[in-house]
Amino acid sequence: MQAVVILLSTGVLAGLAIALVVKFFGVQSDPLLEEVAALTPGANCGGCGYAGCAAYADAMVSGEAKPGLCPAMSEDNVKKISALLGVTSEVRVRKVAVICCRGDDDMATRQAFYNGINNCRDAMQVAAGAKTCTYGCLGLGACARACPYGAIEITSKRLAVVHPELCVGCGKCVQTCPKKLIKLVPASAPLHVLCSSPEKGVTKRKACKAACIGCQKCVKAAGEGQIRMNGFLAVINYGDPPSAEIASSCPTGALSASIAGTEQSGPENEVINA
Amino acid sequence: MPEIIYQFYGGVHPPQAKISSQDAIVSAPLLERYVIPLQMHIGAPARLLVQKGNKVLRGQMLADASAFVSAPIHAPTSGLIKEVTTCLGVLGTQLPAVILESDGEDTPAEPLAPIPNWQDSAPADLLRRIGDAGIVGMGGAAFPTVIKLSPPPEKKIDTLIINGVECEPCLTADHRLMLESPDKIIAGMQICARILGVKRILLGIEKNKSDAVDLMRNKTQDTSIQVCALDVRYPQGAEKQLIYTLTKRKVPTGGLPMDIGCVVQNVASVYAIAEAVIDGTPLYQRITTVTGTPLQSPGNWRFRVGTPYAEAIRLAGGVTEDPVKIISGGPMMGVAVYSLDIPITKNTSGILLMSGAEVSQYQSKSCIRCGRCNDTCPMQLMPGILSVQIENESFDLAESWHVMDCMECGCCSYICPAGRPLVQHMRRAKADVTALHQAAKAAKAAKEAREAKEAAKEAKNSPASAPGKK
Structure with missing residues (x-):
């Protein structure tokens, strides 16, 4: 009986003490911040440009950032946060990664046999990967391993391919690729130039059948406003993209209508095409 | 001559395979076309002085040093600048380059004024000459020599070490140079000593080159130069290891030999210095060993820079069987190349x-924790543990385990019974750690600039408002 009384009174006293401490010394967290943080996806991918979801929520509440920077957040949640904070959201354009190289084993040649570490960033330390085209995809999967959403596949012909339906456009692969081949583009863009080599057309053609040879046929077909030439490489104006039919003007297929040239990659894509 | 030689930690004994050590240096014939990269040194690429279509003469400066760490580049022969373009470098990247078409006459340009009485010249004049002649460290790192020879005044230099070790298997270029031009090398050493104002000059040579040791001892009898015969062990010729072997001093982490009063120069570099100072010849040629069992006639050649590898192999009589691997440099530290269009630099x-x-083609296996790499690493790192950290991409951890001290000598990869590509791991980690540091630095600078801008804006808008108020 005595024990029960002692324990009970200790409990009550301690509870009161905690209640008092919280009342007078407690850190007042912003309920708004908590609400906003709960609406972020919590994947901490860094796609918004902040250190993680909590940091982005903090930035939104303090007015530093607008809602809508998060590539993985649903449209509903962006609207909810905008309503909570009473601000307009960033204009949201869904972005996806595109790997600007189509040089798989059927297309591009390799000049040497590389049997080192199976990672592009390691291969860069040994003669930059030994592909004939020094700008092309090595296909050793540094980007695929970096992708938190599993959206990049390395095909059996050693080319990295993005699956746009899985990609949220966080940009981790962009930082990882040692050849700097990956770009974030609007998901709605119908066409991409899948070549990154600034070399002359003749040189590129020798190294890869799918290179942009700088023939300018696409520029003539689409007009300067939509595609322009940067040296020997065609560049798409993603603000005013050309229509998908322009792809047929490209003699090598470097200008491709589908992201990452899915029509020429792995076995399951063949199934889809069939 | 009594001399105390210390033993550096670790190291390995790879087969020597110096099959061309008896082949005298042959000057390579003039080619029709040279591909001259504008970056043959550590640092910024040189700034081009000529244009397409210009006529140049042998020894004329094609490109000038563009930064503090940079070096000028000179024409290897007379002819026409055919094109300003890019060429493939040893590391598989494209480098800016010029293509020089020889006119076959090899007309020399007005030479830099020879300084035959260099004993009385001011060190500053000698230094300027070394800079103008485009001399870089010819042992492999290609660091501009003029920077190495002008230490800041607070660093007191008391020892000049000349590296004639040539510990890389297969290579014999420095060995032949010592045998064939000892006087020039000795003059070059004395020029360096005059510039630095040091009395103590040590020349380290491994005992497998006993003829060079004897010859150099003979020639240096009346000088203050001390020739030290060293036991054969790889990597004796690495800068830090050679300093320890000869002086028992250790270069601090992240430091330079000048921090402990030493300057190290390769024999080929001091030879180039002597040529530049005494004859006024800028650096546009070097001795290169072309060797290997598939070659018809391996040997040592004096090539002009810009000679493509294919031409070098053709001069060595071509191949008797297909080579499977071609390496630029020696077998331990060299880099495998896949194109013979790469020019000699x-x-x-x-x-x-x-x-x-x-x-050998082998499959790399898991680390078996045998610790042999720890026993052989001359920098006393733990390559096995580091490689596991790097495989997991824990670069900050690897950095705290001193991966940046690795000099990529290859001892750990050579000894590893599991066939792990340890050096490749280290190189990747060094590249990524450097990139991380640069990114952090850039981010910090951007943040500071933004904060300064905001502070200025705030001060302008509301000079009376309390700081920190939202």
């Missing part, structure tokens, strides 16, 4: 061809 000490029987 100021730091190409050798071109090594390996046959299929010599190249």
Whole structure:
């Protein structure tokens, strides 16, 4: 009986003490911040440009950032946060990664046999990967391993391919690729130039059948406003993209209508095409 | 002569395979076309002085140093600048380059004024000459020599070490140079000593080159130069290891030899210094060993820079069997190349061809924790543990385990019974750690700039408002 009384009174006293401490010394967290943080996806991918979801929520509440920077957040949640904070959201354009190289084993040649570490960033330390085209995809999967959403596949012909339906456009692969081949583009863009080599057309053609040879046929077909030439490489104006039919003007297929040239990659894509 | 030689930690004994050590240096014939990269040194690429279509003369400066760490580049022969373009470098990247078409006459340009009485010249004049002649460290790193020879005044230099070790297997270029031009090398050493104002000059040579040791001892009898015969061990010729062997001093982490009063120069570099000072010849040629069992006639050649590897191999009589691996440099630290269009540069000490029987293809396995790499690492790192950290991409951890001290000598990869590509791991980690540091630095600078801008804006808008108020 005595024990029960002692324990009970200790409990009550301690509870009161905690209640008092919280009342007078407690850190007042912003309920708004908590609400906003709960609406972020919590994947901490860094796609918004902040250190993680909590940091982005903090930035939104303090007015530093607008809602809508998060590539993985649903449209509903962006609207909810905008309503909570009473601000307009960033204009949201869904972005996806595109790997600007189509040089798989059927297309591009390799000049040497590389049997080192199976990672592009390691291969860069040994003669930059030994592909004939020094700008092309090595296909050793540094980007695929970096992708938190599993959206990049390395095909059996050693080319990295993005699956746009899985990609949220966080940009981790962009930082990882040692050849700097990956770009974030609007998901709605119908066409991409899948070549990154600034070399002359003749040189590129020798190294890869799918290179942009700088023939300018696409520029003539689409007009300067939509595609322009940067040296020997065609560049798409993603603000005013050309229509998908322009792809047929490209003699090598470097200008491709589908992201990452899915029509020429792995076995399951063949199934889809069939 | 009594001399105390210390033993550095670790190291390995790879087969020597110096098959061309008896082949005298042959000057390579003039080619029709030279591909001259504008970056043959550590640092910024040189700034181009000529244009397409210009006529140049042998020894004329094609490009000038563009930054503090940079070096000028000179024409290897007379002719026409055919094109300003890019060329493939040893590391598989495209480098800015010019293509020089020879006119076959090899007309020399007005030479830099020779300084035959260099004993009385001011060190500053000698230094300027070394800079103008485009001399870089010819042992492999290609660091501009003029920077190495002008230490800041607070660093007191008391020892000049000349590196004639040539510990890389297969290579014999420095060995032949010592045998054939000892006087020039000795003059070059004395020029360096005059510039630095040091009395103590040590020349380290491994005992497998006993003829060079004897010759250099003979020639240096009346000088203050001390020739030290060293036991054969790889990597004796690495800068830090050679300093320890000869002086028992250790270069601090992240430091330079000048921090402990030493300057190290390769014999080929001091030879180039003597040529630049005494004859006024800028650096546009070097001795390169072209060797390997698949070659018809391996040897040592005096190539002009810009000679493509294919031409070098053709001069060595071509191949008797297909080489499986071609290495720029020696077998331990050299880099495998996949194109013979790569030109010889100021730091190409050798071109090594390996046959299929010599190249082993093995599957890398998991680390078995045998610790042999720890016993052989001359920098006393733990390559096995580091490689596991790097495989997991824990670069900050690897950095705290001193991966940046790795000099990529290759001892750990050579000894590893599990066939792990340890050096490749280290190189990747060094590249990524450097990139992380640069990114952090850039981010910090951007943040500071933004904060300064905001503070200025705030001060302008509301000078009376309390700081920190939202």
